[in-house]
Amino acid sequence: MKERLARWLQSRGLALNETKTRVVQSCESGFEFLGFTFRWQQSKKGTPYVHTEPSPAAKQSLRNRVRELTRRSTTWRVTGQTVHEINQVTRGWGNYFALAHYHRSFRQLNDFVAHRLRQWLWRKHGNRSGKFKHWTNRTLFDTYGLYEMPIRMAS
Structure with missing residues (x-):
């Protein structure tokens, strides 16, 4: 996914900042980005979804x-x-x-x-x-x- 994103950005004249970019397994613990916390969670119906909150x-x-x-x-x-x-x-x-x-x-x-x-x-x-x-x-x-x-x- 990282390589795909890098190609997409490059086609638009942008570059991925390698020092700030990291690959995470969002299924395990989630991550924080731009003030949001992203994590997988189960809905009341039992289906998984990406839960985002401040x-x-x-x-x-x-x-x-x-x-x-x-x-x-x-x-x-x-x-x-x-x-x-x-x-x-x-x-x-x-x-x-x-x-x-x-x-x-x-x-x-x-x-x-x-x-x-x-x-x-x-x-x-x-x-x-x-x-x-x-x-x-x-x-x-x-x-x-x-x-x-x-x-x-x-x-």
Whole structure:
């Protein structure tokens, strides 16, 4: 397959980078490529298919970026500005990974982002209690306009 790909690329004036190219047995353990994890998995019907999802490193990079935007030292910022920046990051990340089987990852990341914004608002307003009472997920998504990555079931 590697030789076939090299010929196809060469016919288009491109070349395979030999130092970055490796051959893997995808049936055994899967592999990561461009932020995606690829692995063989059984469907509910028992037929094998290639399961793709955001890699753990890609999910961690999104969480780190949201943490940067919601640090304690940023509570002086206007809420709308912070939500707008979080939305830009999550919308871009979500659009990039929308081709994968992403429902589980997006659900977890939506929960994480909502939790971080809730913590940030709680610190910003100096509330002693009522963190979940004042800022429910619906309030964060509907009132504050936090972007919720779409969750669909994998086919």
